[in-house]
Amino acid sequence: MRFDRRELKARARRAMGETNPRFWVVTLVYILLTTGVQVLLSLAASALTGPVGLGSSLIFFNILFLLYSVVIQFGFQLWSLWTWRRMNPGLGALTQGFSIPGRVILMEVFIFLRVLGWSMVLILVMTLFLMPVAAALSPVVYLLYTGVIYAVMIVIMLRYTLAPYLLADRPDDGASAAIRRSVELMRGWKWELFKLLLSFLGWQLINWVLSTAVFIFLCAQAGLFQMSVGMDTLLIYQSVSNGLPNLILSALVTLPLSLWLTPYLSVSQAGFYDMVRQSASRPDASEMPPL
Numbered sequence: 001m002r003f004d005r006r007e008l009k010a011r012a013r014r015a016m017g018e019t020n021p022r023f024w025v026v027t028l029v030y031i032l033l034t035t036g037v038q039v040l041l042s043l044a045a046s047a048l049t050g051p052v053g054l055g056s057s058l059i060f061f062n063i064l065f066l067l068y069s070v071v072i073q074f075g076f077q078l079w080s081l082w083t084w085r086r087m088n089p090g091l092g093a094l095t096q097g098f099s100i101p102g103r104v105i106l107m108e109v110f111i112f113l114r115v116l117g118w119s120m121v122l123i124l125v126m127t128l129f130l131m132p133v134a135a136a137l138s139p140v141v142y143l144l145y146t147g148v149i150y151a152v153m154i155v156i157m158l159r160y161t162l163a164p165y166l167l168a169d170r171p172d173d174g175a176s177a178a179i180r181r182s183v184e185l186m187r188g189w190k191w192e193l194f195k196l197l198l199s200f201l202g203w204q205l206i207n208w209v210l211s212t213a214v215f216i217f218l219c220a221q222a223g224l225f226q227m228s229v230g231m232d233t234l235l236i237y238q239s240v241s242n243g244l245p246n247l248i249l250s251a252l253v254t255l256p257l258s259l260w261l262t263p264y265l266s267v268s269q270a271g272f273y274d275m276v277r278q279s280a281s282r283p284d285a286s287e288m289p290p291l
Contacts, residue, residue, distance in 0.1 A: 003189075003192050003275065005192070005195060005196055005199060008196070008268060008271050008272065008275065009196075009199070009264075009268050011084075011271060012084065012264060012267040012268040012271050013264065015083050015084050015086060015267055015271075016083060016263055016264065016267055018086065018088070019083055019088065019089070020088060020090075021090065021091065023083070023260075023263045023267075024259040024260065024263075025091075026076075026079060026089075026091060026093075026094070026263070027258070027259050027262050027263050028259060029091055029094060030072065030075075030076045030079075030094055030262070031251075031255070031258065031259075031262075033072050033094065034069050034072055034073070035247075035251055037065065037068070037069075038065065038069075038247075039244065039247060039248060039251075041061060041062075041065060042244055042247065043244065067101075067105055070104060070105055070108050071097035071098055071101050071104050071105065072094060072095075072097065073097075074096075074097035074104045074164055074167075074168075075093055075094040075095055075096050075097040075098075076093075076094060076266060077164045077165065077168065077266060077269075077270065078093050078096050078097065078164075078168045079093035079094060080263065080266035080267045080269070080270040081165055081168055081169075081270040081273070081274075083263075083267050083270070084267050084270045084271045084274060085274070100167075100171050103167060103171060103174060103175050104164075104167065104175075106174075106175040106176075107163055107164070107167055107175035107178055107179065110175055110176060110179055111160045111163060111179060114156075114160070114179070115153075115156060115157055115160075118153070118156045119153065122149055122152060122153070126145075126149060154194065155190055158186060158190045158193055158194060159182065159183045159186050159190070160179055160182050160183070161182065161186065161193060161269070162181075162182040162185055162186060162273050162276065162277075163175075163178045163179045163181075163182040164178075165270060165273040166178040166181045166182055166185075166273075184280075185276050185277065185280055186276070189276050192272075193269075193272060196268060196269070196272055197265075197269075200261070200264075200265050200268075203257065203261045204261070206257060207254045207257055207258065207261070210250075210253045210254050210257075211250040211253070211254055213253075214246065214249045214250045214253055215240065215241065215246055215250070218240045218243075218245055218246055218249070219236070219237070219240050222236050222239075222240055223236075
């Protein structure tokens with residue numbers, strides 16, 4: 001099957017235009033259910049700073065929020081898949097992950113452990129064998145070597161990109177089957193997916209510039225640029241970076257673009273999954289070159 005990235009993205013935009021409720025409404029609810037809840041937890045943590053035992057409670061709620069956000073994210077991926085297939089999903093799709101929360105969480109845990117395992121192997125090889133050699137040759141060689149390591153990690157993570165959609169299509173197969181099937185389907189397709197994700201980089205950079213502008217503004221308001229470099233500047237930097245004003249203002253400034261870019265990227269990725277899945281069902285699918 002010939003992969004046409006521009007046609008895929010155009011079809012994703014057309015599918016988004018047919019949703020009811022509108023795609024930006026679903027995305028806004030998704031952001032409120034994730035970033036909005038995170039802000040509320042941060043406000044609660046700030047208000048309760050001081051009581052004994054608060055530290056362990058915050059850790060518990062942070063873990064609970066992480067598990068909750070994983071399930072909500074799966075619901076948004078399911079909405080994106082149904083949108084691509086013109087099934088006109090509603091807001092209820094965002095909570096569909098709670099019908100199989102254990103499998104969704106297990107899938108993410110298994111993916112994390114696999115990526116972590118490969119990372120440890122790469123770090124071990126780099127530390128014991130290759131890094132001393134690369135560092136001894138020249139800084140340029142060392143930088144190239146580091147870039148290769150990052151590239152390998154990206155390839156490893158791309159292997160598992162299709163797992164949520166496979167779990168959504170066949171939840172009874174379980175998390176492990178979805179991960180294994182994702183690895184199989186992504187053979188020969190990693191470069192195409194990387195190029196698809198890279199095509200959204202310009203829009204993501206705009207959001208990054210807007211967030212950075214908010215951060216610089218808050219740093220200026222805190223007097224950071226009038227101070228000499230020292231521990232005080234580091235403390236102010238950390239306070240502004242982790243503070244609620246930065247989180248809230250960044251979210252508000254980037255919200256208009258995020259309401260369009262977030263579903264656009266997600267629906268395009270779901271479309272990529274459908275195209276790869278259909279290609280794998282063809283008789284000549286075995287002729288795809290492995291990456």
